[in-house]
Amino acid sequence: MSKTQKKSSPILYGTLPKVLTGIVGLDEITEGGLPQGRPTLICGEAGCGKTLMSLEFIVRGAVQYNEPGVFVAFEEKSDELAMNVASLGFDLKKLQDQKKLKIDHVHIDRSEIEETGEYDLEGLFIRLGYAIDSIGAKRVVLDTLENLFSGLNNQAVLRMELRRLFGWLKEKGVTAIITGERGEGNSLTRQGLEEYVSDCVILLDNRVVNQITTRRLRVIKYRGTVHGTNEYPFLIDEDGISVLPVTSLKMANKVSTERISTGVKGLDDMLGGKGLYRGGSVLVSGTAGTGKTSLAASFANETCNRKEKCVYFAMEESPSQIIRNMRSIGIDLQKHIDKELLIFNASRPNLYGLEMHLVAMHKCIRKYKPSVVIIDPITNFINIGSVSDVKNMLVRMIDFLQEEGISVMFTALSLNTIVNEQTDEGVSSLVDAWILVRDIEFNGERNRGLYVMKSRGMKHSNQVREFVITNTGLTLVDVYLGPDGILTGSAREQQMLVEKTGEAIHSSAVNRKDREILRKRKVLEAKIASLHSEFESVEEELNKVYLEEELKKQILDRNREEVTRLRRGETAETTKKHPKNDGKANR
Amino acid sequence: MADQDGVLDRYDNNTAGEPYVLRLFITGASPNSIRAVENIKSICDEYLKDRYQLEIIDIHQQPQLAEGEDVIAVPLMIKKSPYPERRMIGDMSDTQRVLKGLGLATNS
Numbered sequence: 001m002s003k004t005q006k007k008s009s010p011i012l013y014g015t016l017p018k019v020l021t022g023i024v025g026l027d028e029i030t031e032g033g034l035p036q037g038r039p040t041l042i043c044g045e046a047g048c049g050k051t052l053m054s055l056e057f058i059v060r061g062a063v064q065y066n067e068p069g070v071f072v073a074f075e076e077k078s079d080e081l082a083m084n085v086a087s088l089g090f091d092l093k094k095l096q097d098q099k100k101l102k103i104d105h106v107h108i109d110r111s112e113i114e115e116t117g118e119y120d121l122e123g124l125f126i127r128l129g130y131a132i133d134s135i136g137a138k139r140v141v142l143d144t145l146e147n148l149f150s151g152l153n154n155q156a157v158l159r160m161e162l163r164r165l166f167g168w169l170k171e172k173g174v175t176a177i178i179t180g181e182r183g184e185g186n187s188l189t190r191q192g193l194e195e196y197v198s199d200c201v202i203l204l205d206n207r208v209v210n211q212i213t214t215r216r217l218r219v220i221k222y223r224g225t226v227h228g229t230n231e232y233p234f235l236i237d238e239d240g241i242s243v244l245p246v247t248s249l250k251m252a253n254k255v256s257t258e259r260i261s262t263g264v265k266g267l268d269d270m271l272g273g274k275g276l277y278r279g280g281s282v283l284v285s286g287t288a289g290t291g292k293t294s295l296a297a298s299f300a301n302e303t304c305n306r307k308e309k310c311v312y313f314a315m316e317e318s319p320s321q322i323i324r325n326m327r328s329i330g331i332d333l334q335k336h337i338d339k340e341l342l343i344f345n346a347s348r349p350n351l352y353g354l355e356m357h358l359v360a361m362h363k364c365i366r367k368y369k370p371s372v373v374i375i376d377p378i379t380n381f382i383n384i385g386s387v388s389d390v391k392n393m394l395v396r397m398i399d400f401l402q403e404e405g406i407s408v409m410f411t412a413l414s415l416n417t418i419v420n421e422q423t424d425e426g427v428s429s430l431v432d433a434w435i436l437v438r439d440i441e442f443n444g445e446r447n448r449g450l451y452v453m454k455s456r457g458m459k460h461s462n463q464v465r466e467f468v469i470t471n472t473g474l475t476l477v478d479v480y481l482g483p484d485g486i487l488t489g490s491a492r493e494q495q496m497l498v499e500k501t502g503e504a505i506h507s508s509a510v511n512r513k514d515r516e517i518l519r520k521r522k523v524l525e526a527k528i529a530s531l532h533s534e535f536e537s538v539e540e541e542l543n544k545v546y547l548e549e550e551l552k553k554q555i556l557d558r559n560r561e562e563v564t565r566l567r568r569g570e571t572a573e574t575t576k577k578h579p580k581n582d583g584k585a586n587r
Numbered sequence: 588m589a590d591q592d593g594v595l596d597r598y599d600n601n602t603a604g605e606p607y608v609l610r611l612f613i614t615g616a617s618p619n620s621i622r623a624v625e626n627i628k629s630i631c632d633e634y635l636k637d638r639y640q641l642e643i644i645d646i647h648q649q650p651q652l653a654e655g656e657d658v659i660a661v662p663l664m665i666k667k668s669p670y671p672e673r674r675m676i677g678d679m680s681d682t683q684r685v686l687k688g689l690g691l692a693t694n695s
Contacts, residue, residue, distance in 0.1 A: 104654060105657075106657065106659055107657050108659060112672075112673065112674050113674045113675070113676055114673065114674065114675040114676070114684050114685070114687060114688035115675075115676055115677050115681075115684065116664075116675045116676065116677035116678070116679045116680065116681045116684045116685045116688065117619075117622075117623075117626075117677030117678035117679055117680035117681050118619050118622070118677055118678045118680070119619060119660045119661060119662060119663075119676045119677045119678065120617075120619060120660065120661065121659060121660055121661075122614040122617070122646075122661045123612065123614070123646060123653055123658035123659045123660055123661040123663065124659045124660075126614065126646050126647060126650050126653050126658075127650065127653045127654050127658065127659075129650070130650035130651065130653065130654070131654075148659070151659075152660060152676075
């Protein structure tokens with residue numbers, strides 16, 4: 001509530017002071033509340049919440065803004081009113097005792113009254129004036145003023161007096177709400193009250209479409225200020241009225257570059273290795289029994305493990321059913337619920353209209369402020385609205401969540417496996433990431449395949465991965481490319497075995513060859529060694545021959561010299577004069 | 588049964604002698620109020636001589652009474668007694684209607 005206040009206060013335009021109603025959402029639509037010191041007309045058919053809205057205006061004024069209020073009831077008695085709103089937590093008796101609220105019941109019964117001439121409504125003015133002055137009221141509600149017309153005959157007097165009443169209320173400076181029944185045809189009220197109250201007119205509506213009722217609100221006119229012009233659905237529940245002002249599809253949301261894990265490692269790897277962007281939206285679609293809820297639950301589990309809050313809107317299964325089922329795959333959600341990190345909100349789609357679902361979710365999200373929201377599944381919404389309605393609602397949902405920086409995961413059941421380009425809800429174009437889980441039927445068995453159809457702003461895998469649900473959670477098996485294409489399930493296991501065997505055989509063959517080479521090498525090395533020694537011996541042999549030749553030559557030379565000397569007749573003494581020859585001989 | 592008899596008795600006695608208790612709510616000295624006071628006085632004097640009590644209340648002076656008696660349109664006259672209680676609004680200028688409200692109309 002206080003957030004609403006802060007948000008809308010800077011929008012106030014100096015010329016027209018406004019009064020916060022305190023009704024969730026209404027202050028946003030009117031950009032600050034109702035015109036201060038002026039009357040506002042709330043009109044609508046029976047049972048659309050006029051009385052409640054005006055009473056909430058008074059009570060919230062008294063409780064939250066310290067502005068006492070007077071409620072003039074032309075229809076219900078004070079006790080009846082108190083009883084009607086006690087269920088909303090409004091203690092009218094206490095407020096009356098504290099002099100913050102005054103309820104004045106005006107009873108007019110035509111049968112009891114005889115009109116005997118000229119009259120005016122001064123009595124009402126005096127009563128109202130007295131009531132206002134006695135508690136210093138700033139807010140006044142007249143519910144339903146038109147009852148005067150059924151009680152009194154003189155229309156001319158009534159109209160004149162009403163005109164005077166509105167002037168008088170303005171003079172008093174009270175912010176007033178006048179309620180009026182919707183008239184026949186196009187008129188807003190039966191008695192044309194809208195011509196007296198020209199500052200602000202709010203129309204409430206209660207429409208039944210496909211047996212589902214939705215209350216809507218529209219600001220028809222608000223002089224001197226901008227305001228939301230659409231029809232806004234509103235919800236009446238134990239906290240009073242909440243209006244949903246989702247119109248601002250401005251597309252000016254902040255985006256985060258932070259990445260969060262999906263809780264399935266393999267999937268994170270497929271999404272660029274880091275998972276989803278925080279504040280992004282992801283759609284998980286697939287045929288029945290492909291593990292969409294399991295994926296959603298593991299995302300929730302991961303979120304809670306990070307000590308962040310997660311709201312899980314279960315549209316098909318009850319919370320206890322989900323908890324039980326998820327326990328079988330090793331995900332314990334109960335402990336997160338105990339720590340109040342995980343909040344389940346289970347409701348059947350048919351419970352109320354689309355808009356009401358939106359309002360209810362909106363409210364729940366506002367209340368718990370989670371960082372992750374899961375809606376499982378969105379498929380059944382199609383039962384309560386057309387495709388475009390559902391899409392519209394989800395656009396607004398996504399828009400709101402993005403504005404709040406909340407990540408969201410939708411699951412959707414695709415009924416037809418052939419048409420996988422489009423989900424039934426037509427949201428595939430809206431979401432940031434789209435993960436498809438599907439059956440792969442092959443070789444007499446069904447396996448789950450998962451792939452990322454799109455993922456904005458990140459590099460993602462284009463592979464179909466086999467998705468296995470085990471006792472300990474979800475895993476993605478690596479892409480297994482056999483000789484005949486992608487293999488899954490037992491075919492994959494078999495192929496893996498075959499290949500393993502082949503590998504073993506192959507590796508033993510390699511070993512054998514290695515050994516042979518080694519042996520050959522040894523043989524060759526031995527041969528080389530023997531050749532080497534052979535060479536050495538040959539070399540030695542050659543050397544020996546050479547030396548012998550040399551010796552032989554020396555000896556021959558000496559012998560020749562000897563012979564020569566002898567021939568010349570020289571003695572052995574002369575030979576000593578030729579040392580050169582000696583040296584040569586020695587060598 | 589006894590109660591019903593009582594009611595019937597009172598009806599029977601309407602013209603007989605039970606005093607009329609009338610309460611007239613006016614707003615200060617507005618023209619309607621002044622006319623109403625004059626008119627009712629003359630009617631009472633003519634038809635209910637000496638068997639009526641007329642209380643005139645200015646709700647400007649006593650606004651809290653306006654709520655208690657559920658006053659909206661003024662002038663308002665409430666016939667408290669005899670039973671049944673009747674309310675008449677206006678300046679009492681339509682004598683026939685006033686008499687009807689007082690239960691004195693002769694239907695002729």
